[in-house]
Amino acid sequence: MPVLKADFGACQGYANCVDAAPDVYDIDDDGVVVLLKEEISDEERPRIEEAARSCPVSALMIEDA
Amino acid sequence: MSRTVVVVGSSIGGVRAAQALRSEGFDGRVVLVGEEAQAPYDKPPLSKQFLAGEWDADRTLLLSEEAAERAGIELRLGVAATRLDVAGRQVLLADGSRLDYDAVVIATGAAARPSPWRPGSGVHVVRTLQDSQALQADLQHDGPVVVVGGGFIGAEVAGTARGLGREVTVVDPLPTPIGRVVGPEIGRYFTELHHRHGVSTRFGVGVEEITGSAGDLRVRLTDGTELPAGTVVVGIGAVPNDGWLADSGVPIDNGVLCDEYSRAVDAPDVYAIGDVARWFHPGHREHVRVEHWTNAVEQGMCAAHNITHPDDLRSYRPVEYVWSDQYDWKAQIVGRPTRGTRHELVGDLAGEKPRAAALYTDDTGRLCGAVTVNWPKALAQSRRLVTEGATFDDAMARVSALPPPAARPAPVPAAGGRP
Numbered sequence: 001m002p003v004l005k006a007d008f009g010a011c012q013g014y015a016n017c018v019d020a021a022p023d024v025y026d027i028d029d030d031g032v033v034v035l036l037k038e039e040i041s042d043e044e045r046p047r048i049e050e051a052a053r054s055c056p057v058s059a060l061m062i063e064d065a
Numbered sequence: 066m067s068r069t070v071v072v073v074g075s076s077i078g079g080v081r082a083a084q085a086l087r088s089e090g091f092d093g094r095v096v097l098v099g100e101e102a103q104a105p106y107d108k109p110p111l112s113k114q115f116l117a118g119e120w121d122a123d124r125t126l127l128l129s130e131e132a133a134e135r136a137g138i139e140l141r142l143g144v145a146a147t148r149l150d151v152a153g154r155q156v157l158l159a160d161g162s163r164l165d166y167d168a169v170v171i172a173t174g175a176a177a178r179p180s181p182w183r184p185g186s187g188v189h190v191v192r193t194l195q196d197s198q199a200l201q202a203d204l205q206h207d208g209p210v211v212v213v214g215g216g217f218i219g220a221e222v223a224g225t226a227r228g229l230g231r232e233v234t235v236v237d238p239l240p241t242p243i244g245r246v247v248g249p250e251i252g253r254y255f256t257e258l259h260h261r262h263g264v265s266t267r268f269g270v271g272v273e274e275i276t277g278s279a280g281d282l283r284v285r286l287t288d289g290t291e292l293p294a295g296t297v298v299v300g301i302g303a304v305p306n307d308g309w310l311a312d313s314g315v316p317i318d319n320g321v322l323c324d325e326y327s328r329a330v331d332a333p334d335v336y337a338i339g340d341v342a343r344w345f346h347p348g349h350r351e352h353v354r355v356e357h358w359t360n361a362v363e364q365g366m367c368a369a370h371n372i373t374h375p376d377d378l379r380s381y382r383p384v385e386y387v388w389s390d391q392y393d394w395k396a397q398i399v400g401r402p403t404r405g406t407r408h409e410l411v412g413d414l415a416g417e418k419p420r421a422a423a424l425y426t427d428d429t430g431r432l433c434g435a436v437t438v439n440w441p442k443a444l445a446q447s448r449r450l451v452t453e454g455a456t457f458d459d460a461m462a463r464v465s466a467l468p469p470p471a472a473r474p475a476p477v478p479a480a481g482g483r484p
């Protein structure tokens with residue numbers, strides 16, 4: 001199953017990911033992204049991929065397990 | 066038979082649209098055409114981290130050759146599209162070649178509005194990587210910097226130049242330049258932000274003339290004063306790159322005129338996205354053109370969906386969102402604050418590293434927009450509330466209920482000049 005990764009240091013709190021996929025990404029009180037899941041299914045990968053590509057600093061990755 | 070989509074314009078909108086075609090399951094040919102020869106790069110860092118010298122050009126890269134190949138995106142870089150033949154379904158390129166298409170996505174963006182003042186040298190605009198590189202080189206020299214235009218790009222460049230140790234003055238004919246976007250009251254805090262960081266402003270005054278050359282420029286203002294400058298940066302807006310479509314029959318009105326599905330009006334299988342598109346927003350019931358990064362991405366995805374699934378067309382009705390990093394402020398703006406008739410502040414915008422949200426409402430009692438500073442959580446919340454059509458009272462209650470600032474310091478902004 002595809003695995004979600006984030007570069008928490010790179011995250012700038014732009015919150016696009018949260019808006020695109022609120023079931024997977026959230027933002028904490030300090031404005032840093034939170035991964036709500038570690039893995040996603042292959043079916044949801046395209047949608048989550050698009051959410052990850054909406055990150056202005058490319059802080060979100062989806063890797064093959 | 067395999068279909069071909071040609072995407073014209075190889076920056077954020079074009080690249081994301083090409084990638085989204087694949088995510089949507091499009092299995093035909095995807096060709097990405099770009100006027101600039103270098104690999105597709107991103108623009109927001111050009112007034113921030115890249116200009117400050119903190120990021121090298123690699124970090125602005127949007128799509129490497131390998132990534133393009135993996136996604137099955139054919140790159141045609143270094144060659145501009147010069148014409149669109151709608152009837153013949155062809156894009157004509159500057160090298161004389163033609164590309165057949167079944168659908169074309171116009172993502173040619175916008176260009177910096179050129180400086181109307183043309184002294185010998187030393188006047189910059191900031192739109193391309195080359196622009197930013199050239200400005201960066203001049204900012205290495207001592208000497209005052211005058212920034213003409215107090216909008217987002219002007220303010221960011223001022224902050225970055227200040228961070229590099231330059232003496233900076235920002236000039237704008239409007240009394241509160243950012244007030245155009247956030248209203249005059251909140252706009253004044255943006256002006257104070259300059260002052261707090263030792264940047265002077267001459268707002269409400271225009272530029273009459275700029276003379277001299279790089280290192281020895283004089284900027285004469287409409288009130289007669291003259292500012293000496295080593296370098297001048299002109300950030301007075303952008304104009305859509307739609308000239309190449311002039312004789313194509315595609316309707317142009319300060320951008321490519323599109324319907325709610327981002328399809329050019331009366332031109333079948335022609336889509337336009339990002340800074341170059343003026344489309345009918347079904348939520349606002351008017352045509353809008355938006356020069357924001359997130360809009361280029363979201364509209365590119367929506368167009369890719371509509372091209373791949375013509376029997377399941379999605380209308381494009383985004384909630385506006387833009388961020389701007391200035392000094393120690395991470396400002397984020399959602400919705401349409403200036404459509405509001407009043408606003409209320411949660412938190413305080415004064416002082417060092419403030420954390421606050423201004424919520425705006427109109428006569429209907431709905432939340433119509435929000436401006437947050439150093440508070441991404443409140444931004445994410447407000448963005449959702451505007452999308453849901455929440456009432457102002459509900460929004461105030463929810464944003465006020467967010468946990469107060471943590472003891473931990475706010476995340477350090479990445480761009481230069483921010484302490």
Ligand SMILES: Cc1cc2nc3c(=O)[nH]c(=O)nc-3n(C[C@H](O)[C@H](O)[C@H](O)COP(=O)(O)OP(=O)(O)OC[C@H]3O[C@@H](n4cnc5c(N)ncnc54)[C@H](O)[C@@H]3O)c2cc1C
Nearest residue numbers: 074076078100108109145146173174175339340356357358
């Ligand atoms: C310095 C700067 C800082 C910014 N900061 C922010 C920010 O902090 N937050 C934010 O939300 N937005 C920001 N923006 C705005 C954001 O970058 C734009 O909204 C976004 O780049 C629009 O993307 P686009 O792909 O529509 O157009 P563009 O980025 O303008 O790209 C258009 C591309 O098309 C190419 N092209 C043009 N004509 C042709 C042709 N005839 N044939 C082939 N190719 C052509 C161009 O070379 C270019 O590569 C900033 C913009 C700038 C310039």
Ligand code: SF4
Nearest residue numbers: 011012014015017055
């Ligand atoms: S979009 Fe990127 S920068 Fe913004 S919160 Fe998500 S990971 Fe962080």
